[in-house]
Each structure stands twice: as structure tokens, then as C-alpha cells.
Amino acid sequence: MVAKFSVMRKCAQTGARLGRLETGPKTIKTPCFMPVGTQGTVKAVTVPELQEMGTDLILGNCYHLFLRPGVEIIARHGGLHSFINWPGALLTDSGGFQIFSLGGLRKIDDNGVSFTSHIDGKIHFLTPERVTRLQNIIGADLAMVLDQCPPYPAEYNEVKTAVKRTALWARRCKQAHLRDDQALFAIVQGGVYEDLRRQSARQLVEMNFPGYAIGGLSVGEPKELMYAALDSTVPELPEDKIRYLMGVGSPDALLEAVRYGVDIFDSVLPTRIARNGRVMTSRGYLSIRNSVYGADLDPIDEDCSCQVCANYSRAYIRHLLNAGEILGLRLTTYHNLYYLDRFMREIRAALAADRFKLYYKQMSPRLKQLYGGVK
Amino acid sequence: MVAKFSVMRKCAQTGARLGRLETGPKTIKTPCFMPVGTQGTVKAVTVPELQEMGTDLILGNCYHLFLRPGVEIIARHGGLHSFINWPGALLTDSGGFQIFSLGGLRKIDDNGVSFTSHIDGKIHFLTPERVTRLQNIIGADLAMVLDQCPPYPAEYNEVKTAVKRTALWARRCKQAHLRDDQALFAIVQGGVYEDLRRQSARQLVEMNFPGYAIGGLSVGEPKELMYAALDSTVPELPEDKIRYLMGVGSPDALLEAVRYGVDIFDSVLPTRIARNGRVMTSRGYLSIRNSVYGADLDPIDEDCSCQVCANYSRAYIRHLLNAGEILGLRLTTYHNLYYLDRFMREIRAALAADRFKLYYKQMSPRLKQLYGGVK
Numbered sequence: 157m158v159a160k161f162s163v164m165r166k167c168a169q170t171g172a173r174l175g176r177l178e179t180g181p182k183t184i185k186t187p188c189f190m191p192v193g194t195q196g197t198v199k200a201v202t203v204p205e206l207q208e209m210g211t212d213l214i215l216g217n218c219y220h221l222f223l224r225p226g227v228e229i230i231a232r233h234g235g236l237h238s239f240i241n242w243p244g245a246l247l248t249d250s251g252g253f254q255i256f257s258l259g260g261l262r263k264i265d266d267n268g269v270s271f272t273s274h275i276d277g278k279i280h281f282l283t284p285e286r287v288t289r290l291q292n293i294i295g296a297d298l299a300m301v302l303d304q305c306p307p308y309p310a311e312y313n314e315v316k317t318a319v320k321r322t323a324l325w326a327r328r329c330k331q332a333h334l335r336d337d338q339a340l341f342a343i344v345q346g347g348v349y350e351d352l353r354r355q356s357a358r359q360l361v362e363m364n365f366p367g368y369a370i371g372g373l374s375v376g377e378p379k380e381l382m383y384a385a386l387d388s389t390v391p392e393l394p395e396d397k398i399r400y401l402m403g404v405g406s407p408d409a410l411l412e413a414v415r416y417g418v419d420i421f422d423s424v425l426p427t428r429i430a431r432n433g434r435v436m437t438s439r440g441y442l443s444i445r446n447s448v449y450g451a452d453l454d455p456i457d458e459d460c461s462c463q464v465c466a467n468y469s470r471a472y473i474r475h476l477l478n479a480g481e482i483l484g485l486r487l488t489t490y491h492n493l494y495y496l497d498r499f500m501r502e503i504r505a506a507l508a509a510d511r512f513k514l515y516y517k518q519m520s521p522r523l524k525q526l527y528g529g530v531k
Numbered sequence: 532m533v534a535k536f537s538v539m540r541k542c543a544q545t546g547a548r549l550g551r552l553e554t555g556p557k558t559i560k561t562p563c564f565m566p567v568g569t570q571g572t573v574k575a576v577t578v579p580e581l582q583e584m585g586t587d588l589i590l591g592n593c594y595h596l597f598l599r600p601g602v603e604i605i606a607r608h609g610g611l612h613s614f615i616n617w618p619g620a621l622l623t624d625s626g627g628f629q630i631f632s633l634g635g636l637r638k639i640d641d642n643g644v645s646f647t648s649h650i651d652g653k654i655h656f657l658t659p660e661r662v663t664r665l666q667n668i669i670g671a672d673l674a675m676v677l678d679q680c681p682p683y684p685a686e687y688n689e690v691k692t693a694v695k696r697t698a699l700w701a702r703r704c705k706q707a708h709l710r711d712d713q714a715l716f717a718i719v720q721g722g723v724y725e726d727l728r729r730q731s732a733r734q735l736v737e738m739n740f741p742g743y744a745i746g747g748l749s750v751g752e753p754k755e756l757m758y759a760a761l762d763s764t765v766p767e768l769p770e771d772k773i774r775y776l777m778g779v780g781s782p783d784a785l786l787e788a789v790r791y792g793v794d795i796f797d798s799v800l801p802t803r804i805a806r807n808g809r810v811m812t813s814r815g816y817l818s819i820r821n822s823v824y825g826a827d828l829d830p831i832d833e834d835c836s837c838q839v840c841a842n843y844s845r846a847y848i849r850h851l852l853n854a855g856e857i858l859g860l861r862l863t864t865y866h867n868l869y870y871l872d873r874f875m876r877e878i879r880a881a882l883a884a885d886r887f888k889l890y891y892k893q894m895s896p897r898l899k900q901l902y903g904g905v906k
Contacts, residue, residue, distance in 0.1 A: 196850060200857040203842075225850040229826050233844060241842045451604050467578075467616045469608060475571065475600040482575040482857055 159298060159339030159366045161398040161419075167512040171390060171417030174507035177367075177398050179297040180337060182245040184212040186398065186419040187503055189405065189496045190247065192427065194220050196230075196240045199427045200482075200489040203242050208463075209490075209497045212244055215422050218291050218299075219251020223273050223280075227293045235295030246296035247422075250287045250329075252303040252343070253371065253402070264304065266321060284328040292335045300369060301329040303343040308376040315347040318372075323359040330363060341367035341400065348381040350388040357392035367398040370418070374403035379528065382409070386416040393417075407436065407499055408523035414503055415516055426492035431485050433477045436495040440526035442470075444488065449474045462494035534673060534714030534741045536773040536794075542887040546765060546792030549882035552742075552773050554672040555712060557620040559587040561773065561794040562878055564780060564871045565622065567802065569595050571605075571615045574802045575857075575864040578617050583838075584865075584872045587619055590797050593666050593674075594626020598648050598655075602668045610670030621671035622797075625662045625704075627678040627718070628746065628777070639679065641696060659703040667710045675744060676704040678718040683751040690722040693747075698734040705738060716742035716775060723756040725763040732767035742773040745793070749778035754903065757784070761791040768792075782811065782874055783898035789878055790891055801867035806860050808852045811870040815901035817845075819863065824849045837869035 165174040175186040191198040194217045233239040262271035268283035291299035304318040342360040346353035405423025433445040437457035455465035476484030506515035540549040550561040566573040569592045608614040637646035643658035659677045666674035679693040708715045717735040721728035780798025808820040812832035830840035851859030881890035
């Protein structure tokens, strides 16, 4: 199998598991957080910097890359890995989420979705088959089906339709998928409706995908509803397949979802907030542009071992951001990605040492207090 | 002496020289190009990246750093080196050029200059003594006197006044300069008037500074007039002191000025044009945003050995710039700085091998053709 997932160790008291996903010669240690490189780069960082942090897997977006620069150019380079010079593992999202975020700009029926490009206003039509072929051409190690992702809040019937269509499209994507060296994952929908979550998961599991994503969450719903949705979804998913919760990057939610048995995550959160001067620390978020840091010689986070914290003061980083210097964004982005990578390493270490439950009990209240109130 | 300059080798047929400036434990190999880090960072690159390229010396700007973040914060960090975490050699420009570029926003007399901050509209008054003290506090290895830099074109009498005031201020800066571990360089003015150039140089040489800058050039005058000004200035400067041509970064002009006997250079050119997608190559400037590079798999410059050229195609870099990705600016900036650093290394190698004249004869017409017409 192209994406061989092995559970190395399972927490006896929770659903959490330590795993390893092998895709060709590449190994992804799980649970892990996947930095988002929508347009063919993780914003503001280089490949060597990602490697230095220990990143195994990054994500690109089929919808964005299709619109710009176009898949022909990527194909000419021999695929996305070589276009962006990333030797690690790559996943492409189908872009379902992005297309459905366009709102009035798109039209959808069972056949597919037509939408207006946010770049040049051109009208495009994408079907499950076409999105699969595009991802085949882009050539990431892992690809995603085209799904329909309803917003939050959404009426029961709207979500029910999305679940039905998502299953229909998943089947068509699977049939259209041609690359043996690329694994296609399904995406469970169902919003915050427990029966629809279970239904969606069962329909997709029946089709036997090599991995399952949990989509349609982290779209504005309260975190408790997201956890409830995980509680209905995860038990429906096979033990021996990888589970991917889409759009989650807040430390409290990462820990919670790991406890339910989720293995991989992605979110623009760490990189996006970094560009606004917001950094993650062992004491919660810190808005480095705040004038209180104007003469602060401490690093962003005293407990952090990253290069930014080893070499630069809060006052310097604040100055860079205030002066509009690109280096400021580089440093905050690097720190936030490193912070999450180290956090996931800590979770893996706790799982490896059979002390995840204890780790969870110690960390969960603290993380909820520090990060729970903030999206 | 704090800035010990040694001429290692002199070209027998031109004024060019291979040198070494020692400032404390730091050695600067000359001729060299100094990347500009106006606000406490070379725009878009990190310290390790500068070191990787082989940069010995970078420049900060007293005027900018005084306004933001303020010298008190820099002093608290123990000086600019540690504020920005740069272990190499540092020079601060006084900011004379920046203040005089403010035009209507400033008033000047023999005592000093008052100006309105471009950041918050506050009025400041700077004297030669104050600028020197500020640079003492900032603590770079090399500091510059406050000079008066007339624009181009400027009437003879205006330039004559500036020459007189520059000499007066240079003497006051020298008297106010208190740090033994920092060398203060004078700045020759005189515009494009040969007699004023000679007069300015003689007045300053009489005061015995450890180094001499040539200012007031590269401010819009034709390159031939700049070379004529070098021809009148350089012979007036002592053989055993370092010579610094301010504001020059175009390859053709660098080679020409080295031939006249200039040792160090700075300019925002390589970093500024990089952010506009313009890169330096062995075949001249290349505007990477041009649609002809949309599917171009070649590196920026096939003859370049930098990491950007080793790893990324023109098509990818163009895509990044078009998509507004910070990585695009990082890659073009890195390449341009590397390009100039390698160019200066080549010049030093030619000098070391006693073949500068031949190198000059081969390269000069080509560089003038490629870069001569463009500012």
C-alpha cells in the first residue's frame, strides 16, 4: 500500500496513538502538525528552515495551484516536490473548502462546482474527476477527495445533502485516481450533527480509503461542538488507517483531538497570526507589537529552544514588525511553527513512554486556559 | 589604531588595491560591498544567510535607528551588534544623506539640522556632536561624521557651502568622538566640481581620520561625472587609509571605482530591486516577473553558485512574486547579495593574482553594456 500507516503504540486509557505513516521512502511520525503551504511555499519560511524544525509533511492546495501558476508548469518541473524543492512528504488538499468559502461566487450540483477565480474573474468548472486528475499531475504523496464543506451554522438538511454529495464524489474521485504512488484520502463531513457524522464516516469507510480526514470542523463552531463531532466520528474510522483533522492548529484543540485518536493536523493559524505579530508561548499567546515589549530583552518564550528565542529579544522583533521589516515576519513565523512542532514531539514522547494520560491531565486544563478562549 | 587598514597588494597599472581592514578581532577583506541594514536588518535576510554568503561588514543608519527604536533600547542590549545578533563588522552611517533627502522638512545652519520625523512628525535637532554621541551609543565598529550632502544638480555656491560646513562638522564630530573601539570616518563632498572635491578631500585629510568616504555621488548624476569626481578625489586621499564610496552597488560602477582605488561600497540597489523582482545575472538585469519566465525551468543565473540558483527555477520564483509570497522576496534578495559578494570576491582574486588590469579590460566593456545604462 502506498501510504502504509502503523500504530506503534496506543494509549490504554484514551484513544491517542503513536504512529508512523510511510509513503515511499518518506516517514511521517504521528501525531504531527503539518504547516500549510497553500501556494507552493509555507509562508515566509524556506525548505531548510522547515527541515531544521523537524517537519516531515507539508500541505499544498490543488485549487490555488490550479489557478496559479497552473498545473502544466508544475508538471514540467516533474511535480510539486521539485517545483518547490521539498524532499519531504507532501499532501495536497483538493480545495473543496476554498471553493465553498467563495460563497456567491460558485454554483454546485451533483456533477461538480463552477466558480469564479478570485485572481482574474475567469469561470472554472471542477468535477471530482478533474480535481483528482489535477492532484495526480501535481504529484503530492497524499491527495484529498473533493468534498462539500458546509459553513457553520448550517441547517440539518443542508449538511445532509453535503454528506450525500461528499460520498458520491468520494467514490468518483477514487475511481478517477490513477497514481499508485499517491494515496487518496476521503473526507468525513456531517457538521455538528452526530448522526450525519457517523453516516458520513460509515459511507466512506465502506469504500476503503487508505486514510480518512475529518472535515467541516474548525469553521466557527464552539470547540465543545468540535470535540463532540470527533467523539461521533473517530470511533467509526478503522483503527489501522490514518486520521487527519483539517484546519486545527490551536494547542488546546490539538491535544484534545489527539486524545480522541487523531493523527495529523493542518492549519494556517501559526503562520497567519505570526504575520500579525502574535506568537505562541508556554504562557499563551503574546502580541509582540504591544508597547510593553518595547524594551523587553527577553526572548519570545524563555522555555523555547528555537533559533529565534536563542538569538533575538522581544524588543528587537517588535522593532522589526513596527518598522515593516520582512525579517520580523520570518522570525515570528519560524517560532510559531517550531513551537507547534515541539509540542507535537512532546505528545509523541509522552505516547512513546506510555504516559500520555498523565501528560494530558497536566496539560489539558492549562492549554484550555491559555488557548481555549481564543480561536 | 582601531581600524587598521593594510594594502596587501596594489595593481601596478591602475589605482586598484587589495586590502584588509582590521577592527578589533574582525577582518574585512577589501574591495568589498557592504549590504545595507538601515533599520537594524538587511531587508529580508537573516544573519546566518549573510554569513553563508561571506559578508564581512554590514551597515546600519544612525538617523533611522535614532528615530526607531531609539538608541536607549539598543544600548540596553549592549549595542547594535547584540540587538541584531550580528557578530561581524558593522558601520553606521550618520544619516546626513537621509536628513538632507527630507527636503522641505528640515532646516540647516552651521550649528546643526532640525527636521521633522518621517515616522511621527516630531521635530528633532541634530548637531555633529549629538550624531557622534548617538553613534557612540549604537556602538558599531565604524561610524561616519555628519556631513551636508547637496542634491544633483546643485549650484557651485551651494556645493561650496556644503563643503565648508562638512569640514566644520567633521572637526566637531572628531572632537566629540569618545570611543576608542570605534573608528570615525570623514566624508568628502564637492558634488561634481573638481576643485571642490579636491578642496574637501584636502581639508579632511588634514584632520587625519582613520578612513575617508566619498559622499554626494550616486545621487542622480551621469556615471561619467561620478567617475570624474573619483578621479579628482581619490588622488587626494592617503594611500594608507581605507576609502569608501557611498551609495554605489551597480556592477559596472563598482569595477570602475575599484580601478580608481576605492575599497568599500554600500547601496540599497541589490536589495531594493530584488523586492521588485529584478535580479542581477551574468547577462545583466532580469525582471523575473516578466511573463516569458512563466514556464522557464532555468535558474536565475546559470553561472551562479548560490543556493537559490542551485534549487529554484525562474518559473517558481516568478510564481512566488506574483502570488505575493514573502519567500519570493527572500530568494531574489539572497541571490542579488550573493551575486555582488561573488563579484567582489572575483575582483579580489584578480588583484591577488596580479591580473586586475586584464580582468578590468575584459569585464569593463561588458558590464558597462549590461549595467551601464541602468541606474
